[in-house]
Amino acid sequence: MDQGYYHIGLWVLNHLMSATICCKKKVIVGNINLNEVNYPPARQVPDEMPPEVQPGHLQETDSIFNTCEKEYLNKFSSGFKNGDSGTIFVSDSSTTLSPVLKCNSLEKINSESNRKLSFKHESETLKDMNHSELHTSYATKNAEKQVDVSDHLLRGVGSDHMEKDTAFSLGITGEGVSYSSRNVQDDEGRVVGRDIGLGSFNVHESEPSCQRNNVCASQRRSRKPTLRYIDESSEPISKHSKKRRRISTAPSAMKTSGVGSNAIKSRTPVLCSDESFMEAIQVPFDSQVQVPVESQKQVPVDSRVKYHTPDSATETSLDKLEHDFSTPVISKKVKCSRKHKVWTIAEVRDLIDGVSQYGVGKWTEIKKLLFSSSAHRTPVDLKDKWRNLIKASCAEEQRKKEDKKGRNQPWRPLPKSILRRVRELAMIYPCPYNGNSEDLNVCQDSSTSYSSIKTGSSPHIRGKKLHRKIAL
DNA sequence: ATTAGGG
DNA sequence: CCCTAAT
Numbered sequence: 001m002d003q004g005y006y007h008i009g010l011w012v013l014n015h016l017m018s019a020t021i022c023c024k025k026k027v028i029v030g031n032i033n034l035n036e037v038n039y040p041p042a043r044q045v046p047d048e049m050p051p052e053v054q055p056g057h058l059q060e061t062d063s064i065f066n067t068c069e070k071e072y073l074n075k076f077s078s079g080f081k082n083g084d085s086g087t088i089f090v091s092d093s094s095t096t097l098s099p100v101l102k103c104n105s106l107e108k109i110n111s112e113s114n115r116k117l118s119f120k121h122e123s124e125t126l127k128d129m130n131h132s133e134l135h136t137s138y139a140t141k142n143a144e145k146q147v148d149v150s151d152h153l154l155r156g157v158g159s160d161h162m163e164k165d166t167a168f169s170l171g172i173t174g175e176g177v178s179y180s181s182r183n184v185q186d187d188e189g190r191v192v193g194r195d196i197g198l199g200s201f202n203v204h205e206s207e208p209s210c211q212r213n214n215v216c217a218s219q220r221r222s223r224k225p226t227l228r229y230i231d232e233s234s235e236p237i238s239k240h241s242k243k244r245r246r247i248s249t250a251p252s253a254m255k256t257s258g259v260g261s262n263a264i265k266s267r268t269p270v271l272c273s274d275e276s277f278m279e280a281i282q283v284p285f286d287s288q289v290q291v292p293v294e295s296q297k298q299v300p301v302d303s304r305v306k307y308h309t310p311d312s313a314t315e316t317s318l319d320k321l322e323h324d325f326s327t328p329v330i331s332k333k334v335k336c337s338r339k340h341k342v343w344t345i346a347e348v349r350d351l352i353d354g355v356s357q358y359g360v361g362k363w364t365e366i367k368k369l370l371f372s373s374s375a376h377r378t379p380v381d382l383k384d385k386w387r388n389l390i391k392a393s394c395a396e397e398q399r400k401k402e403d404k405k406g407r408n409q410p411w412r413p414l415p416k417s418i419l420r421r422v423r424e425l426a427m428i429y430p431c432p433y434n435g436n437s438e439d440l441n442v443c444q445d446s447s448t449s450y451s452s453i454k455t456g457s458s459p460h461i462r463g464k465k466l467h468r469k470i471a472l
Numbered sequence: 473a474t475t476a477g478g479g
Numbered sequence: 480c481c482c483t484a485a486t
Contacts (some may be wrong), residue, residue, distance in 0.1 A: 332475065341480095383475070384480065 339378050343385055345415060351382055351389070352421050360386065360425070389414075393422040 354366030363379035371377045396419045 278473095361475070379474070381480075383477095387477085 073285065095351055345418065346390065347371075347374070347377070348385070348414070348418055352425065354382070355386060355425050358422075389419075389422045390426050393419040393426060397423065 034177065349372045351366065354362075354370045358365045358369070361383075363382045366382055367379045371382065392414055395416075396416075
């Protein structure tokens, strides 16, 4: 992807908040059959981009988007109902998403032959967009990753209380999409949400972005909080509980729901091994709202158990997705008494992001910032996992070098991209997590040892070596 | 209270 | 993942 191209995305505001607040990890796109969507190819930015919309002007997509793009928007908006609030974003080059149209009255016109969307533009809301915020969140651009951003824009579940007075902004970073919002009020004008500050969710490396996972439609405004969510807020134990506590609550107003009902019914959920869809949404907000009752009734179960709410179709299909990769598939029954919580690649990715952001050893930081929603996953867990990742990446390296026969490994293959990243980071942050063999740092590329690598944003490097003493 | 390492 | 020495 080159500069000067853009992608489009459609985001219906209504569906943002509850997604970020309550689901955190598992966000549902209402009824978008992503497999049916052909992403519009990036288009060279024409001179008239981004199209300026005259306040109060009724704008039709015809005047902005080409056929393919319109189709795309159409597909994605099929679950939204008339009157939803929405914003069409256009991400130009590698910087930010600029709102093209922001509307609180999304009018969808469905005629057999000629489906099209029209958007009523409302001047005030557009004005309210805080553009500066968009840019502050911008970090490294990585054009390739941008392809997938539109996916992330489309996640979301409905919220009864997400209303028009919400202002939020959004930006793309090299690592993901970040957003901020404030003034969340419900119909009566009460503030039901608060400033959630800046959050972000990660964008994965883009594999073929056209084949996304299917997501089933779910009932409108009927989903219950996920078990996961309950888990988090009721997490009773552990030495670290204090900190977790503050983060995991959610507004009472949050009733998650799928998006519309007139959706494209997803067919047999095709599970791509690409797990990207399950990326975490990090919400470092501090809730001041009462905990919903549901969350208070404790779930006595092994708090480590997660992901097994047979609740809704969406849920299960998502579970499946997430399990798809890393979990030995738990049959629908509660066989989930497993003690070790399997790491999902989404988590792994978070971890990697964390490490790259804060450095190796900042486990509590990473925990707080990227795993605040995961009740389990203590800083120690993160550390251990990282150690294992290093090991895994090394192993991969080794295998590449010596053994071309490509023998089957005992463990599940981690995506190459991940291992590669781990390796990179391992070089940047020297650390002797080396299970195998005598020599420390065998992992390191003999030639490129850790020094010259781009500094991106590597904060604290700690080159700790074995300095452990024998206890007496 | 946290982290590094070994088990 | 657990445990514990070391910070």
